[in-house]
Amino acid sequence: MFKLYYYPNNASLAPHFLLHHVQADYELVLVEREKDTHKSADYLKLNPAGRIPTLVVDTQPIFESPAICIHICESHPEYELIPPLGDPKRPLFFQWLAFLNNTLQAELMVRYYPHRHTNDERNIPSVISAQDDRIAEALSIINDQLESNEFLLGEKLSACDYFLFMLAEWSLVSEKSPMTYKNLAMYLKRLSENPSIKAVCEFEQIDLTPFKI
Known part of the structure; x- marks a missing residue:
C-alpha cells in the first residue's frame, strides 16, 4: 500500500503518473501548501526537508521525487518502466x-x-x-x-x-x-x-x- 503526499502540479506529479500507470494500490493525501502543512511538525517527521512529495510505503517514508519514481518502478518491474539490471539502457x-x-x-x-x-x-x-x-x-x-x-x-x-x-x-x-x-x-x-x-x-x-x- 502506497500513500502519496501530493499537491497539484507539484513534484508529486511524476510519482502520481507512475502510480496510475502501474495500477498500484495507493492513497492520495493532499498537502495544503497554502496553510504551510508541509512545514508542520507532523509532516516534517515524514519529510525533514519540508517539501512535496513524500511517499509512505507501509510505514516507511521516502522523499525526493526521483527516488520515489525509482522505487515505484522497481516495485512493479512487470511494467518495465526502468530497465533491469544488466540492460545497457x-x-x-x-x-x-x-x-x-x-x-x-x-x-x-x-x-x-x-x-x-x-x-x-x-x-x-x-x-x-x-x-x-x-x-x-x-x-x-x-x-x-x-x-x-x-x-x-x-x-x-x-x-x-x-x-x-x-x-x-x-x-x-x-x-x-x-x-x-x-x-x-x-x-x-x-x-x-x-x-x-x-x-x-x-x-x-x-x-x-x-x-x-
Missing part, C-alpha cells in the same frame, strides 16, 4: 533522470523562485531572463535526443518520460516554450494522449491544451 535511465532533476528542474526552481537567489529585488528580472536561457539550453539537449528516438531511452516508454512531461508542463512559462522545439513538441503531443497522463492531469486539473498544438 539502465545507466542511460539514471543519466536522464539525473539530468532532468539536477539540471532542468534545478533551473526551473530558480526561474519560479528568483527571490531566493538574490538579496536585491531589482535583480529579479535579470535572474528570470538568465534562467530562461538555461532552461532553453536544457530543452535543446532533450530535443536533440528525441530527433531519432520515440522516447528518451529509445523506443520504450520509461519513468524518465513521465518525469520529463512534468517538467515540460512547468517550462511552458519560459520565454522559449518546449512546444517551440520540433522533436520535443511532437513527443509531448504524443505523451499528452497517454492514458495515465490524461487521467492524472484531469484529476489534478492540469490543462493539457498547450500540448495539443
Whole structure:
C-alpha cells in the first residue's frame, strides 16, 4: 500500500503518473501548501526537508521525487518502466533522470523562485531572463535526443518520460516554450494522449491544451 503526499502540479506529479500507470494500490493525501502543512511538525517527521512529495510505503517514508519514481518502478518491474539490471539502457535511465532533476528542474526552481537567489529585488528580472536561457539550453539537449528516438531511452516508454512531461508542463512559462522545439513538441503531443497522463492531469486539473498544438 502506497500513500502519496501530493499537491497539484507539484513534484508529486511524476510519482502520481507512475502510480496510475502501474495500477498500484495507493492513497492520495493532499498537502495544503497554502496553510504551510508541509512545514508542520507532523509532516516534517515524514519529510525533514519540508517539501512535496513524500511517499509512505507501509510505514516507511521516502522523499525526493526521483527516488520515489525509482522505487515505484522497481516495485512493479512487470511494467518495465526502468530497465533491469544488466540492460545497457539502465545507466542511460539514471543519466536522464539525473539530468532532468539536477539540471532542468534545478533551473526551473530558480526561474519560479528568483527571490531566493538574490538579496536585491531589482535583480529579479535579470535572474528570470538568465534562467530562461538555461532552461532553453536544457530543452535543446532533450530535443536533440528525441530527433531519432520515440522516447528518451529509445523506443520504450520509461519513468524518465513521465518525469520529463512534468517538467515540460512547468517550462511552458519560459520565454522559449518546449512546444517551440520540433522533436520535443511532437513527443509531448504524443505523451499528452497517454492514458495515465490524461487521467492524472484531469484529476489534478492540469490543462493539457498547450500540448495539443
